[in-house]
Amino acid sequence: xxxxxxxxxxxxxxxxxxxxxxxxxxxxxxxxxxxxxxxxxxxxxxxxxxxxxxxxxxxxxxxxxxxxxxxxxxxxxxxxxxxxxxxxxxxxxxxxxxxxxxxxxxxxxxxxxxxxxxxxxxxxxxxxxxxxxxxxxxxxxxxxxxxxxxxxxxxxxxxxxxxxxxxxxxxxxxxxxxxxxxxxxxxxxxxxxxxxxxxxxxxxxxxxxxxxxxxxxxxxxxxxxxxxxxxxxxxxxxxxxxxxxxxxxxxxxxxxxxxxxxxxxxxxxxxxxxxxxxxxxxxxxxxxxxxxxxxxxxxxxxxxxxxxxxxxxxxxxxxxxxxxxxxxxxxxxxxxxxxxxxxxxxxxxxxxxxxxxxxxxxxxxxxxxxxxxxxxxxxxxxxxxxxxxxxxxxxxxxxxxxxxxxxxxxxxxxxxxxxxxxxxxxxxxxxxxxxxxxxxxxxxxxxxxxxxxxx
Amino acid sequence: xxxxxxxxxxxxxxxxxxxxxxxxxxxxxxxxxxxxxxxxxxxxxxxxxxxxxxxxxxxxxxxxxxxxxxxxxxxxxxxxxxxxxxxxxxxxxxxxxxxxxxxxxxxxxxxxxxxxxxxxxxxxxxxxxxxxxxxxxxxxxxxxxxxxxxxxxxxxxxxxxxxxxxxxxxxxxxxxxxxxxxxxxxxxxxxxxxxxxxxxxxxxxxxxxxxxxxxxxxxxxxxxxxxxxxxxxxxxxxxxxxxxxxxxxxxxxxxxxxxxxxxxxxxxxxxxxxxxxxxxxxxxxxxxxxxxxxxxxxxxxxxxxxxxxxxxxxxxxxxxxxxxxxxxxxxxxxxxxxxxxxxxxxxxxxxxxxxxxxxxxxxxxxxxxxxxxxxxxxxxxxxxxxxxxxxxxxxxxxxxxxxxxxxxxxxxxxxxxxxxxxxxxxxxxxxxxxxxxxxxxxxxxxxxxxxxxxx
Numbered sequence: 001x002x003x004x005x006x007x008x009x010x011x012x013x014x015x016x017x018x019x020x021x022x023x024x025x026x027x028x029x030x031x032x033x034x035x036x037x038x039x040x041x042x043x044x045x046x047x048x049x050x051x052x053x054x055x056x057x058x059x060x061x062x063x064x065x066x067x068x069x070x071x072x073x074x075x076x077x078x079x080x081x082x083x084x085x086x087x088x089x090x091x092x093x094x095x096x097x098x099x100x101x102x103x104x105x106x107x108x109x110x111x112x113x114x115x116x117x118x119x120x121x122x123x124x125x126x127x128x129x130x131x132x133x134x135x136x137x138x139x140x141x142x143x144x145x146x147x148x149x150x151x152x153x154x155x156x157x158x159x160x161x162x163x164x165x166x167x168x169x170x171x172x173x174x175x176x177x178x179x180x181x182x183x184x185x186x187x188x189x190x191x192x193x194x195x196x197x198x199x200x201x202x203x204x205x206x207x208x209x210x211x212x213x214x215x216x217x218x219x220x221x222x223x224x225x226x227x228x229x230x231x232x233x234x235x236x237x238x239x240x241x242x243x244x245x246x247x248x249x250x251x252x253x254x255x256x257x258x259x260x261x262x263x264x265x266x267x268x269x270x271x272x273x274x275x276x277x278x279x280x281x282x283x284x285x286x287x288x289x290x291x292x293x294x295x296x297x298x299x300x301x302x303x304x305x306x307x308x309x310x311x312x313x314x315x316x317x318x319x320x321x322x323x324x325x326x327x328x329x330x331x332x333x334x335x336x337x338x339x340x341x342x343x344x345x346x347x348x349x350x351x352x353x354x355x356x357x358x359x360x361x362x363x364x365x366x367x368x369x370x371x372x373x374x375x376x377x378x379x380x381x382x383x384x385x386x387x388x389x390x391x392x393x394x395x396x397x398x399x400x401x402x403x404x405x406x407x408x409x410x411x412x413x414x415x416x417x418x419x420x421x422x423x424x425x426x427x428x429x430x431x432x433x434x435x436x437x438x439x440x441x442x443x444x445x446x447x448x449x450x451x452x453x454x455x
Numbered sequence: 456x457x458x459x460x461x462x463x464x465x466x467x468x469x470x471x472x473x474x475x476x477x478x479x480x481x482x483x484x485x486x487x488x489x490x491x492x493x494x495x496x497x498x499x500x501x502x503x504x505x506x507x508x509x510x511x512x513x514x515x516x517x518x519x520x521x522x523x524x525x526x527x528x529x530x531x532x533x534x535x536x537x538x539x540x541x542x543x544x545x546x547x548x549x550x551x552x553x554x555x556x557x558x559x560x561x562x563x564x565x566x567x568x569x570x571x572x573x574x575x576x577x578x579x580x581x582x583x584x585x586x587x588x589x590x591x592x593x594x595x596x597x598x599x600x601x602x603x604x605x606x607x608x609x610x611x612x613x614x615x616x617x618x619x620x621x622x623x624x625x626x627x628x629x630x631x632x633x634x635x636x637x638x639x640x641x642x643x644x645x646x647x648x649x650x651x652x653x654x655x656x657x658x659x660x661x662x663x664x665x666x667x668x669x670x671x672x673x674x675x676x677x678x679x680x681x682x683x684x685x686x687x688x689x690x691x692x693x694x695x696x697x698x699x700x701x702x703x704x705x706x707x708x709x710x711x712x713x714x715x716x717x718x719x720x721x722x723x724x725x726x727x728x729x730x731x732x733x734x735x736x737x738x739x740x741x742x743x744x745x746x747x748x749x750x751x752x753x754x755x756x757x758x759x760x761x762x763x764x765x766x767x768x769x770x771x772x773x774x775x776x777x778x779x780x781x782x783x784x785x786x787x788x789x790x791x792x793x794x795x796x797x798x799x800x801x802x803x804x805x806x807x808x809x810x811x812x813x814x815x816x817x818x819x820x821x822x823x824x825x826x827x828x829x830x831x832x833x834x835x836x837x838x839x840x841x842x843x844x845x846x847x848x849x850x851x852x853x854x855x856x857x858x859x860x861x862x863x864x865x866x867x868x869x870x871x872x873x874x875x876x877x878x879x880x881x882x883x884x885x886x887x888x889x890x891x892x893x894x895x896x897x898x899x900x901x902x903x904x905x906x907x908x909x910x
Contacts, residue, residue, distance in 0.1 A: 063517050077516055153690070189647070189661035192645055196683045202682035225505075226656050227655045234651040
């Protein structure tokens with residue numbers, strides 16, 4: 001498999017051959033962090049109305065009950081579980097982000113792996129290795145078609161996620177290199193998902209399909225269901241469909257030394273990422289100023305023009321809209337000193353004080369700021385001015401959430417989901433997953449206990 | 456719903472409102488013809504190795520046995536049946552072709568409708584109307600993105616078929632206009648399929664998904680699973696993802712007066728369409744010359760250069776390859792006076808006489824010929840020359856297969872499939888489908904009878 005091999009064969013060989021010992025320690029740990037974040041957001045999303053509806057309809061097409069749903073009591077078959085758990089993890093847009101591509105790799109790659117683990121013997125180490133490799137495949141294909149692919153309107157988490165799901169589950173199932181090429185080919189026949197669906201329930205179908213169909217692609221390949229030799233780089237293959245001038249070299253460049261998980265980030269707040277530094281500043285001002293909203297006459301938000309362009313929404317009505325609304329984010333963070341999912345609920349948006357306060361926000365465009373920076377100034381009724389400037393937002397690559405913050409995120413979101421999952425048991429299992437003889441133990445801790453009311 | 460309405464709403468309103476009485480008589484009849492062709496090709500494909508494998512794997516994810524598989528004894532749930540029957544109908548590339556787009560609309564639209572009909576009360580008239588409208592939706596969306604979309608590498612039967620399947624099943628299930636928009640939005644999240652997979656088993660996954668996922672899109676919309684307002688014409692919607700300069704006006708132009716089914720054609724031979732006039736000529740020469748291959752010294756094939764470019768393949772090894780090989784097509788048609796699926800089997804390709812005779816073929820490019828025309832000249836060992844020129848190939852829009860020929864195709868392919876289906880009963884049911892109280896009766900006649908050995 002030398003330099004002459006095409007992108008697909010190169011990637012297939014890498015996924016089929018790489019061993020856990022080949023994965024650097026920091027990448028191994030990052031895989032665990034990504035899984036902590038994955039279970040956190042899936043626990044939060046599991047009772048969202050979109051997921052409730054999907055679970056009900058998909059239950060009509062449930063072949064067996066081999067697999068668990070995170071944060072829920074129902075069980076279903078592995079394909080449906082892959083879809084529904086991926087949907088739960090992504091529904092709030094609170095999942096991980098591979099910065100160069102804006103792929104959210106955790107949901108489409110982790111969901112099918114854990115579904116598979118509940119039917120096939122799979123150690124924690126095997127699952128972690130497959131997860132690392134699946135994320136690598138999704139993000140490398142994303143690198144090759146970015147930025148045009150997403151800009152054009154393809155939802156890159158779904159379109160590239162299906163390849164990551166296929167590669168991860170194919171590796172976990174022990175497919176050889178030829179079968180791995182077929183798995184990627186079978187995935188290529190199923191790539192899809194549109195940016196136009198974001199903000200609607202439809203988005204979840206695409207993300208769920210990426211997880212489900214990637215697993216199906218691997219199961220088919222395992223039975224000899226064959227595909228093209230070059231589904232990625234072929235003349236009518238995915239890369240050329242996905243972008244006018246794909247960077248074919250990006251697939252193999254630095255393979256085995258540059259790891260996609262090193263560019264993976266986790267959100268501290270359930271908001272558009274450009275609001276991260278704004279919320280950081282408001283939470284700090286809440287702590288330092290300790291004053292009621294009434295005492296604040298105006299708020300000035302200085303930041304990159306993109307912040308205003310993406311988030312100046314003076315009249316939002318729903319929690320989903322509020323996730324990309326500076327007026328709401330500033331008001332609620334200053335008022336409550338918190339910025340979690342309860343602060344971006346429909347109820348929070350409807351509070352009269354919060355709605356009224358949003359009108360006191362003024363934007364000041366300043367192109368000298370990066371999108372990871374912002375300065376917020378409070379003008380108090382006393383005439384006093386207080387400014388907090390953030391240069392690297394929490395959750396950015398320069399200031400990533402540390403392990404403690406990720407643990408807190410899981411605890412918060414487990415409580416928000418209300419399924420009765422015990423966060424400490426789940427966390428302990430995830431941090432030691434590489435030592436676990438059976439990766440499926442995680443799912444037993446992540447599903448809603450049967451005894452729990454779950455309402 | 457005036458001229459101001461966007462493409463999606465216009466299409467949704469049309470699908471939700473059109474009545475059987477609004478469909479012209481010739482289009483009604485064409486719908487029946489398309490269904491005759493659909494069942495013919497599905498009966499032939501049902502035992503192909505690709506389908507055998509898919510049936511086995513999909514059976515692991517079968518929720519119930521509400522739906523039949525054409526030409527087989529197994530039953531499965533409606534989503535799996537939609538996928539597998541669409542795969543069977545398309546696996547030999549012997550299905551229908553909407554000439555302007557090269558969409559094969561029958562498989563993705565008919566398969567989910569009949570699967571739905573086995574679970575929900577649906578009259579023959581309702582099914583036919585839904586089929587007409589689903590074909591219309593798939594082909595109109597295809598018109599808007601052609602020719603760039605297919606040329607780029609998207610398998611248009613799959614990418615547009617999912618919209619046709621969604622529209623057809625949404626109409627059959629009685630969705631209102633708002634829900635119809637959601638169904639199209641839920642379909643938009645699932646559009647995919649690559650030309651690179653053609654000639655491999657992977658292709659069938661994409662075609663099956665179009666049928667399955669369109670039905671799922673409609674079922675979700677029926678339960679209030681909502682999508683974007685403009686999944687087609689939106690800034691990041693399907694049309695702009697699918698082509699650089701989509702013709703948005705093509706969606707609504709002539710809606711209700713220009714019918715896509717009028718541009719739908721049915722293949723007489725299981726081959727690339729450029730071989731149709733070549734085979735026509737050879738079959739005529741076989742009848743007229745009545746000489747053994749030994750008596751023929753050479754064959755000259757005069758036609759558009761595209762014929763040579765697409766079909767000059769002197770050394771094919773499989774039946775699938777032979778479907779686009781002029782050497783094999785000419786030899787087998789002259790030798791046997793037939794050009795059906797048995798003539799394009801692996802066994803037929805392996806016959807020494809046929810392989811040897813192929814070497815006697817000479818191409819003569821002649822750009823004055825259309826791709827629907829060809830002239831074949833036999834040079835006999837006696838020195839005599841015999842020429843047959845075809846100006847409009849059988850199966851083209853200018854010389855469509857008549858009803859009798861379609862019936863013969865169904866009889867031939869039912870025999871080829873060997874499932875024990877009685878062609879005359881199925882044909883009688885299809886030609887009178889508009890009078891049938893229960894459309895599902897067709898499926899009872901199209902599945903393999905339980906008593907039949909089916910081996």
